[in-house]
Amino acid sequence: MVEVRAPNPLTAGLAQNLIPQPCTLVIFGGAGDLSARKLLPALYNLSVDGLLPANFATVGFAREEMDDAAFRAHARKGIERFSRRPLDEAHWGQFSRSLFYVPGIFTDAQAYAQLRRRLEKVEAEFGIPGNRVFYLSIPPSLIAACLQQLRAGGFVADPHEGPISRVIVEKPVGRDLASAREINATLAQTFDESQTFRIDHYLGKETVQNILVLRFGNSVLEPLWNAKYVDHVQLTVAEEEGVGVRAGYYEEAGALRDMVQNHILQVLALIAMEPPWSLDAENVRDAKLNLLRCLRPLRGSDVDRQVVRAQYGPGYLHGEEVPGYRREDGVRRDSTTETYVALKLFIDNWRWAGVPFYVRTGKRLPKRVTEAAIQFKPVPEILFNTSRDAPLDPNVLALRIQPDEGFSMRLSSKLPGPKVRIYPVKMDFRYGATFGDSSLEAYERLLLDVMAGDATLFMRRDAVEAAWAWVTGMLEAWEASRSRYLPEYPAGNWGPVEADRLIEADGRTWRTL
């Protein structure tokens, strides 16, 4: 639900769904990569669309020595390279005047005093009534120090009265359950949960949001969305890229922490949760949490049976030779960090009892694709499905999250001719082909949501911890394992043979993507 502090009769009924509050966005790590690639281009696009309030400014805060002009140049470069809209000189002039920068060390109280003075000046200049959003685009290790300084410096207002204070925290929140709890506890010392926005940009994607519409807006689907009709579900998040420049982070994280704990479990929750009774943020988040709590724990020997981890070796991608993980810059030569995970999970509730969910994610796979596929049970072996040698292909509803967002449905159809020959037909729906408009990018949508106080697409503390609690069983099993064996898959392939065996043991196969 969109927050309204004081009633404004003129905003009622306007077509704009999200009414962002006048505010200053403070980007901790404003000189960094995320800021240039995503945040500043997102703000620019929102500004071009007229979706930002007139009383709005951005202040970058980071240790790099930089003045306003240099920060604006940094922003301009990022917008020129990464914005979905080309930079328009006329608009840039106005937008750039709302960008400011304060250099400072995140642990230095003096820097925060300087930040405060600058904020007050900017707020006076733009008529911003003290509303502030703090975007912590910084390493997790610095979060506690920043929060402590914000608290000590009196930057954070009461959640129920006075100006608005909100904080945005990037995933991953922690690296296991214990550290996630610690970070959440630290966050809670400074910000109320209602002021805390844990961002996972996957949830800002149009197709992810459409999962709810598809499920609960179409009466033909929901009655089939259960163990009676669904044979199994496959979730794939495949990346072409290797570890790139993120080796430092990735070596400590691995695929399970980087992808499964957050993106995949969030998408899984939307696909499998019970219908919320309203679209109010808390109701949607309650439904997701309930689903996460139904995940059957994977611990000890379950992990050996149901989880495969692997690492990419050298290989070819799009015909080009690429190195193996251990030859990437910044990666230990004896690293056992997994770059691929495949697993089988069960959801122990009435709806999904006995339905396996197969999940796979990895780096250096043949193509970049994210999809969730619901495979329905085959029709009975009578009429058209009598041949054991050539059974009918079961119906599959595939939700493509990226690229080419959309969904497809595989149906059986009769081939023309005198004989009854059945052939699978794929009915394809692509957003790009049907809805021509380029919608808001994930960060644009999510930043707007924070300014409007709508937490629906953000992860709540209990859900983050529930996800970690489930993942931690696997992490502990790996930790305890004496085996140093880590399967390898050649870069440019769909994962190790062990992953194929995992699903084939159940008489199923991974989808060809």
Place this chain on the structure above:
Amino acid sequence: MEDPLTSAAVVARGPEAVGLRAVEQELGRPWSSPDALAGAPSARALMGNLVIVCRREEEKADVEEELATIVSQYPSRVLLLVADAGSQSAEIDASVTVYRRAGEASQPACGECVTIRAGSHAIARLPSAVRALLLGDLPTTLWWVTPEAPPLAGELFVQLAELAGQVIYDSFAWTDPLRQLVVVANWVGGGRQPVTSDLAWRRPKLWHRIIAQSLDPGLAPGAFEAISAVAVEHGPHALTQAWLLAGWLGFRLGWVPRGGKVLPGPEVSWAFQSAQGAPRVEIRRLATGATDVQSVRVVTKVNGRPVTFRFTREGPGQVTVFAEGLADRTLGLAGPVQSRAALVARQLPDLARDRLFESSLALARTMAETVL
């Protein structure tokens, strides 16, 4: 900045002259004809039917130039009617054009346009042609292009509106805006009518936003309650735009019109009654300048101090605000400049009734009736 909607990604094939009964066959040819397979669209994904009514060839030509933008955003079957009362022809002739997305491997069709011309003796038959060509299971919108209040068109409008879930018109450049506004408002208020949208209501979106933001109780406590005067200036042809803006303000703030008069200028002014006082509203037409709202002045008090908000159009898609007596800065808000095609394309999927528009229109009608 120009609206990012673009027609560049869409290519058109046609028009091909065709008899009315052969339209479906002609439109299906890319899928059925073996010689049309090379480069032919392989898929069709349409969101709706769009029935467009023009009165003259020039209007039709303008619309044809806009269609690529519209179907790129809202893939549709377009029935472009030219109901030319000036022609004595009793014939109906038709042609078809297919639009498809360039740059996509499958080149999906995103639009198909059937242009149907009818002279004065054939206009009455147009609705029957439309009924036969509408695609089932898809929403239908009627876009009344010709600059007249649609209900004044009589039977043609009545029959076409019955087929539509939405009617789009544009009060921009109406020749007798006050009387036409009253006619449309009466029709909209009559009940059982389709969803109705005036493009002149959509255009000043930026004005709605910046006025709402600037007078927000969080920034300007007490400003809404203490408004004593509002003055709107507009360029040529933008009277209804200014009028609807005033209607919106009055409706949302709960004002009741007590009387109005037309002054030389030309200028129209009203006295309102609000819970806290008697605000006055003036709308003045400027002889020159852009065909848009040019400025809005709101005289009020913030925390008891006299403040005048001056909203000014600085250029296409740019509005600034200066709060005299409150701050010494000018703030701005910019938004995309939307062409008529872009406005229509964005309105088409909006199938919900816009209660705010209807209520603002109703108050604008009351305001009009006090000065007629």
